[in-house]
Amino acid sequence: MTVAAADVPGPGPSGSAAADAPAAVLARYEELAELLSGMDGRPLADPDLSATAAAALAHEARLLDAGRFEDWLDGWTDDAVLWVPLSDRAHPGNDQSLLLDDHRRLAERIEWRCDPSAWGQQPPSRTTRVVGSVEAWDGPRGVVTRSTVLIDEHRHNRHQQLAAYQIHELVGDDLRRRTKILVVPALATGVRNPSFLL
Numbered sequence: 001m002t003v004a005a006a007d008v009p010g011p012g013p014s015g016s017a018a019a020d021a022p023a024a025v026l027a028r029y030e031e032l033a034e035l036l037s038g039m040d041g042r043p044l045a046d047p048d049l050s051a052t053a054a055a056a057l058a059h060e061a062r063l064l065d066a067g068r069f070e071d072w073l074d075g076w077t078d079d080a081v082l083w084v085p086l087s088d089r090a091h092p093g094n095d096q097s098l099l100l101d102d103h104r105r106l107a108e109r110i111e112w113r114c115d116p117s118a119w120g121q122q123p124p125s126r127t128t129r130v131v132g133s134v135e136a137w138d139g140p141r142g143v144v145t146r147s148t149v150l151i152d153e154h155r156h157n158r159h160q161q162l163a164a165y166q167i168h169e170l171v172g173d174d175l176r177r178r179t180k181i182l183v184v185p186a187l188a189t190g191v192r193n194p195s196f197l198l
Contacts, residue, residue, distance in 0.1 A: 029093040032083050035167050036090070036181055039146050045135035053136035053145045056175040057168065061129035061149070064198055069110040072198070077171060077178045078103055084182045084197060098187060098194060109198075125155040125196035141178065142171035149182075153196055162186050162197075 063072040083092055084099040092100055101109060112118050130150040137144050145168045152161050162184055169179035182197065191197075 026093060028079075028081060029091070032081065032179065032181065033091045033093070035144070035169070035179065036085070036088065036183070039167060042135075042137060042146075045137055049136040049138070049143060050134050050145075053143055053168070053170060053175070054131070054134040054147075056170055057131050057134060057145065057147055057166075060177070061131050065127050065129055067124065069113055069198075073106055073110050075177055076103055076106065077176050080106060080178060080180075082106060082180045082182070082198070084184065084187075086187050088183050088185070098184075098197065099182075120193060120195045123155065125153050125193075127154075127196055128152040139169060142169060143175065144169055151197075155193070155196075158192070160192060162191065 060072065060075065063069075063075070080103045082099055082101045083097060085092070085095065085097050087095065090097065113121055113124075116122060128151075130152075132148050132150075134145060134147040146165060147168075148163070148165050150161060150163055153159070163186075164182055164184040166183070167179070167181040168177060170176065171178045184191065184194075184197065187194070
């Protein structure tokens with residue numbers, strides 16, 4: 001799954017949309033890779049910004065746990081990317097990912113989740129997300145956050161818990177999600193039906 005060239009911004013002054021789209025996709029990949037690889041070296045977070053970001057992340061978790069996927073989708077920007085790498089050392093342009101979705105693909109995924117014929121989520125997973133350790137910094141386009149998340153999932157009388165961390169890029173006064181990177185270490189060894197991960 002890749003960021004679709006058709007969904008990146010249109011042509012710049014240097015050429016056509018067709019010529020600029022691949023470069024824009026590659027630039028977006030580099031943004032994602034730098035967010036992931038540079039997170040451990042960040043300085044102490046801004047306490048006030050972290051508190052504000054924590055409210056936005058808690059709201060996202062509540063929407064997902066409640067199955068309000070269309071409301072969750074409304075909280076993304078048009079140039080959104082959700083990336084779930086298979087390793088915390090991954091690069092979206094070089095390595096396989098569980099998810100690497102732009103806004104169009106996110107909309108398709110939500111449509112699938114709401115489809116009664118989507119056997120992988122019938123019955124749907126019941127999840128509880130616990131978000132913690134929220135840190136936030138000013139970024140070039142908005143607020144950059146890192147937080148931990150524990151995802152408790154029940155489906156078909158089976159239960160699993162996944163510990164993860166997530167990186168968000170939140171933009172605008174309403175802190176809309178432009179970027180989300182969800183790093184789940186257990187993916188390296190296998191997770192039962194990870195279709196509930198968003």
